[in-house]
Amino acid sequence: MPHGLGFATLAALLTCCAPALAQNTPPGDANNGKRVYMADGCYQCHGSVGQGSRPTGPHLAPNPVPYAAFAAQVRHPVNTMPPYTSVVLSEQELADIYAYLLSIPPLVDPKAAAILDH
């Protein structure tokens, strides 16, 4: 049985309210955000395009949660996600990561993954 009872809760927090983008989203550099995302630990648990993985972390993209919720989770995570304080991740880097998540394209058409129906 997966250990994280809170996984579903966390997933819901990060994806339920996906459609809305907060108006006060800070500007960010998606290219640098991808670099930081891959280098600074997001990739390890959430995958290279934010796809998530059941035992390690939920989906982040496409359609990330509003920036405020995203920043709150990174700085003061619920459950077992390690905290990324401003000591190790600057505000600009956080904004850049968010810009990268916004740049991730939508999911493929399920028809392109028809083998999943077998």
Place this chain on the structure above:
Amino acid sequence: MSTRKTNSSLSRRRLLKGAALAGTAAVGTPLTGRAQETPRPAGPVTPAPNPAMESGRPPEMPIIQGTSGSDYMADVIKSLGIEHVACNPGTSFRGLHESLINYLKIDWHTCTHEEASVAMANGFAKIEGKPLLTLAHGTVGLQHASMALYNAWCDRVPIYMMVGNTVDATKRAPGGEWFHSVQDAGAMVRDFMKWDDQPGSLTHFGESAVRAYNIAMTPPMAPVLLVLDSEMQDGPIPPHEKLVIPKLPKIAPIIGDPGAIAEAAQLLVNASNPVLVADRMARSQAGVDRLVELANILQCAVVDLGGRMNFPSRHPLNQSERARAVVSQADLIIGFELENFWGATHAFHDNIERYAETVIRPGTRLVSIGAAPLYVKANYQDFQRFAEVDLTIPADGEATLPYLIEAVKRALPADRRAVLTTRGEKLGQAHQQAINALKADALYAWDASPIATSRLAAEVWEAIRNEDWSIGGISSNNRPLWPQRLWDMSKYYHHTGPAGGGGIGYGAPATAGAALANKKHGRITLAIQSDGDLMYSPGILWTCAHSRLPVLYVMHNNRAYHQEIMGLQRMANRRQRGIDRTHIGVTLDDPFIDYAGLAKSLGVAAFGPIENPADLGPALKQAVAIVKRGEPALVDVVSQGR
């Protein structure tokens, strides 16, 4: 003494070199030294130097033998139904080795490491339902094998192991044989062996060999060890030994107490939301079929924790995808061979202050049916945290199921069936919703490179779904276990669970062992093979090629010990040190390992590294064709971390 002084160093070296063959025997022959000038009373006499010993083998020494102790050992091994050997060679069991290949002509599988040979035996036993024989040196070989034995101990798998040892110090050749001799070989692994012995005679061997097999195969199954004296193996059968082969009894597993079974059945019938949780339960198809029958009668939720393939993945009552939800709603949980009952009913949080919380409702009744309590040791902590269950039935889960089924049938009132049918329909709907959500999850990162683990699993399934297939070993941390979630699994051999003790280095050789067992059934054996796991014993690829094992290794090559990366990041972030250095010691890059090149060098057809997901399907198709011809193949897939 003057003769000794005139001996050349060459003569002395010849003596020492020949000691293992004949010299030590000469020590035991009557010596013709100088007569004692002064008669002594009875007691030890120190012989005078014997010039004959310094000049080679005395002419009266035998050079051939008519019988061999190890031939008798081979006869006993044959009587146990053991058909295969997996081992790395060693001088301390050369006698038995020779008897097994020339006298018994047993099927032999050469391994390049003892850990691999025991893991291979582990994977074989989980499919075949009985052990093969694995051999090793009593010291260095057993040390190599010890982690694999621990995995088997934790996993309740019968391993039948023999190691060589030279008990009599006067019979040991100088040098290596002393390094390879030990007073008590079993002591090193006794904490995680069910039984061991060092027989003092061939008759003793016969009895202990049958006893050991009996003990290993009686649930809870576990490894056993026999330490074989090299002199007993190598030499002739002593004239006084009247050897017989002891009879192996039919071994009946322990069934639960009838009263306790009836109580559990009544609880099941009365419960509103009973949940059956199975872990290392089904060791044969009967186990799967019986659990299906029980679930169908009760129309209740089943959670398969994956220690074995216990319950069909696409059965509507399979609620493994929503395990926590059904466990938290249960009013009765019955665990079958569920050693970590506490873990199944609690959420554990790995924060700075580690804490846990129950996830079940107050008053939920817990019943445990399993063989683990029948044999427990103290030192290693594989028995997990104490679970406060209401009823424990110490018995073999698979064997007890028919009695529980009959008890449930007797206890179930006819007017309850409609309620159960409604419950089953709701569970079926929830199952379908969970499967739909799972497939939607698999769309994430579908076209990503490195290749997503979900895409990897989907492509492998597409390549083998029309074959008779079996997943061999699963590395303990090879999550998220997409195959168990995505694939249509219904046979006990579709997978046999991960390494019992979490010891890495199990997956690749256990898969080879499973392939050996599956071969005669024409099954394809495969592994989604972790890169870190393979590097513990990459030589197993050569064993697969040498033994013509039809096995497909699909590399889950995330170029890291990924679990450890995440653990280090957790520590670094807690301490606000950043994680720019947490790759140190946990990644497998600079240089990347060329697994296809490695496999080819060991005689295995290989493809990759594959980084474009579009290339994966065609490569798998080619690899499966090779495996269907009876040969091993490897596909290196550069994949996401998880």
